[in-house]
Amino acid sequence: MLRFILTRLSLVIPTFFGMTLLAFFLIRLVPGDPIETMAGERGIDPARHARLVQEYGFDQPVLVQYGVYIGRVLKGDLGKSIITQAPVVSEFGALFPATIELALCAIVFALLLGIPAGIVAAVKRNSVFDHGVMATSLTGYSMPIFWWGLLLILLFSVQLGWTPVSGRLSVQYYIEPKTGFLLVDSLLSDEKGAFLSALKHLVLPAIVLGTNPLAVIARMTRSAMLEVLGEDYIRTARAKGLPPLRVVGVHALRNALIPVITVIGLQVGVLFTGAILTETIFSWPGVGKWLIEAINRRDYPVLQGGMLLLGVVVMSVNLLVDVAYGLINPRIRQGGH
Amino acid sequence: MSAVLPPAAPLPAAPPGPLREFWIAFSANKGAVMGLAVVTFLLLLALFAPWVAPHAPDVTNSAAFLRPPAWQEGGSAQYLLGTDAIGRDILSRLIFGSRLSLSIGIAVVLIAVAIGIALGLVAGFARGLTEIAIMRFMDILLTLPSLLLAIVIVAILGPGLVNAMLAVAVVVLPHYVRITRAAVIAETSRDYVTAARVSGAGTLRLMFSEVLPNCAAPLIVQASLGVSTAILDAAALGFLGLGAQPPSPEWGTMLADAREFVLRAWWVVTFPGLMILVAVLAFNLLGDGLRDALDPKLKR
Numbered sequence: 001m002l003r004f005i006l007t008r009l010s011l012v013i014p015t016f017f018g019m020t021l022l023a024f025f026l027i028r029l030v031p032g033d034p035i036e037t038m039a040g041e042r043g044i045d046p047a048r049h050a051r052l053v054q055e056y057g058f059d060q061p062v063l064v065q066y067g068v069y070i071g072r073v074l075k076g077d078l079g080k081s082i083i084t085q086a087p088v089v090s091e092f093g094a095l096f097p098a099t100i101e102l103a104l105c106a107i108v109f110a111l112l113l114g115i116p117a118g119i120v121a122a123v124k125r126n127s128v129f130d131h132g133v134m135a136t137s138l139t140g141y142s143m144p145i146f147w148w149g150l151l152l153i154l155l156f157s158v159q160l161g162w163t164p165v166s167g168r169l170s171v172q173y174y175i176e177p178k179t180g181f182l183l184v185d186s187l188l189s190d191e192k193g194a195f196l197s198a199l200k201h202l203v204l205p206a207i208v209l210g211t212n213p214l215a216v217i218a219r220m221t222r223s224a225m226l227e228v229l230g231e232d233y234i235r236t237a238r239a240k241g242l243p244p245l246r247v248v249g250v251h252a253l254r255n256a257l258i259p260v261i262t263v264i265g266l267q268v269g270v271l272f273t274g275a276i277l278t279e280t281i282f283s284w285p286g287v288g289k290w291l292i293e294a295i296n297r298r299d300y301p302v303l304q305g306g307m308l309l310l311g312v313v314v315m316s317v318n319l320l321v322d323v324a325y326g327l328i329n330p331r332i333r334q335g336g337h
Numbered sequence: 338m339s340a341v342l343p344p345a346a347p348l349p350a351a352p353p354g355p356l357r358e359f360w361i362a363f364s365a366n367k368g369a370v371m372g373l374a375v376v377t378f379l380l381l382l383a384l385f386a387p388w389v390a391p392h393a394p395d396v397t398n399s400a401a402f403l404r405p406p407a408w409q410e411g412g413s414a415q416y417l418l419g420t421d422a423i424g425r426d427i428l429s430r431l432i433f434g435s436r437l438s439l440s441i442g443i444a445v446v447l448i449a450v451a452i453g454i455a456l457g458l459v460a461g462f463a464r465g466l467t468e469i470a471i472m473r474f475m476d477i478l479l480t481l482p483s484l485l486l487a488i489v490i491v492a493i494l495g496p497g498l499v500n501a502m503l504a505v506a507v508v509v510l511p512h513y514v515r516i517t518r519a520a521v522i523a524e525t526s527r528d529y530v531t532a533a534r535v536s537g538a539g540t541l542r543l544m545f546s547e548v549l550p551n552c553a554a555p556l557i558v559q560a561s562l563g564v565s566t567a568i569l570d571a572a573a574l575g576f577l578g579l580g581a582q583p584p585s586p587e588w589g590t591m592l593a594d595a596r597e598f599v600l601r602a603w604w605v606v607t608f609p610g611l612m613i614l615v616a617v618l619a620f621n622l623l624g625d626g627l628r629d630a631l632d633p634k635l636k637r
Contacts, residue, residue, distance in 0.1 A: 015477055015480060018477040022481075031495075138621060139618060142569075142614060142617040143617075144573065144576075144589075146572075148610075150599055150606050272482035273483050276482075276577075277576070292577060296578075298492075303492060311477075311480055311482075315480050
């Protein structure tokens with residue numbers, strides 16, 4: 001097992017360095033002088049320009065610059081935001097819980113709806129319900145979520161007035177961040193009604209962000225269940241006279257869930273992509289919105305650091321899923337890759 | 338046991354040709370046929386946009402700001418789907434927008450397929466360090482959230498239609514490289530390739546006229562599904578203000594313009610998104626159908 005984990009880890013390290021290379025060189029493709037870009041429209045006097053060139057090491061050969069960059073990255077220094085002058089890592093750290101909270105709720109929504117829908121569709125194969133699930137899932141998969149979000153706002157916030165249009169919490173509440181997850185923090189605080197407010201703010205963004213994963217999970221559960229339901233041991237279980245609910249819910253589901261879990265792991269990247277759009281629509285103060293704002297302000301260190309940090313998060317989650325998968329399934333462990 | 342066997346069914350005169358066989362398999366799938374119909378309709382719409390559209394896409398009418406659709410109170414038959422904030426006909430903009438979205442989708446896939454095939458062939462034939470370098474790089478591109486990578490690329494190159502297309506092409510590239518490489522590796526161990534090699538075919542000939550035609554099926558499937566991804570991603574970039582720039586009638590860009598009117602003019606928000614959904618859905622249905630028809634192994 002240790003060998004398996006080490007093999008996986010050794011595959012991750014070159015990917016990490018590749019990502020730093022990509023982050024380093026992509027930013028260098030920005031046309032124009034980097035110092036002048038940082039200075040923006042105000043301009044900069046030549047003495048300060050020369051000092052900054054030296055400070056940032058732009059007068060060194062590219063490889064040396066990359067070496068310096070890697071050294072800083074490994075020490076956890078991803079540079080400072082041009083606009084706020086705050087370290088990129090701490091800005092990311094402050095906003096990331098909001099994105100995680102949103103993403104977790106989205107995936108829970110997708111699981112709660114997607115797995116039962118997939119199971120029932122598989123058990124009642126070719127029924128109206130099955131066709132309905134498949135059609136809905138294809139639509140959900142094809143959905144431009146930025147539009148879906150606007151439609152939900154139109155219906156639930158504008159027409160019905162059930163949910164707020166944007167943000168994480170109504171302005172009358174102030175919650176001291178402890179965990180960074182507002183749902184938890186508001187429960188821990190004394191503010192009455194704050195939890196409900198946080199929940200109301202969260203519902204629509206979570207549905208929007210969960211739509212794509214929901215479609216994928218429902219489809220995957222259905223096809224995995226169909227495969228498992230055709231196996232001999234299911235026939236044996238049925239023949240033994242076990243109640244159908246037990247056969248489907250215990251014997252079949254347990255085995256069908258393995259591919260579904262893998263798919264959930266792969267959804268992490270999809271969730272971050274969706275979070276960028278969802279956070280923009282709902283003014284959700286997470287890393288997605290932060291990155292889009294960084295682009296509009298031409299804040300390149302934030303862009304570079306944010307990309308690397310999100311990449312590392314996705315990479316780590318993929319690694320964890322891989323390892324967890326190896327723990328559950330010995331065949332993977334022994335079969336190498 | 339001595340029952341008379343039923344008379345054997347008459348043998349068909351000739352087996353159906355490959356095209357006919359493909360069509361029989363493809364047309365059995367109703368969704369796929371529907372997808373094909375919608376895609377054809379959109380293509381015709383794009384082709385004949387100047388003749389079909391009732392107005393020019395960028396003509397403003399200062400007397401008709403935010404006019405609702407024809408069937409609503411205050412709407413008129415002159416503007417079937419209403420007008421936007423500066424009095425442009427939404428229907429006409431959507432029709433002209435189909436030109437943009439379809440060409441984006443197709444161009445992105447063509448770029449990605451061309452580069453993807455080249456890199457995949459090199460990786461599959463060269464093996465060794467070259468292969469590792471190419472495939473590792475593709476892994477890195479795949480690890481980064483797709484839209485994030487596209488956004489960073491556009492942010493660096495500058496917003497605009499062409500740069501958005503390039504960015505999306507880079508993002509979807511790994512799929513084509515992986516598929517080509519896997520197919521190449523599977524095919525090169527076959528006897529016909531060995532035979533061609535023994536009879537003196539050079540690497541280039543092996544690549545392009547022996548192996549590549551046999552890798553076509555998965556690539557075609559991925560390409561048709563890829564058009565939908567490309568349309569969706571390019572629209573997302575347009576929505577974020579990084580794709581096609583106003584006043585271009587690209588659907589995602591139209592949505593971005595319409596966002597501030599979501600509270601008082603539902604139609605400016607609803608119709609562009611609906612077009613994106615319909616186009617993406619149609620290409621997905623078409624792609625699923627092609628996959629089932631071309632590659633029975635993948636059928637679920």
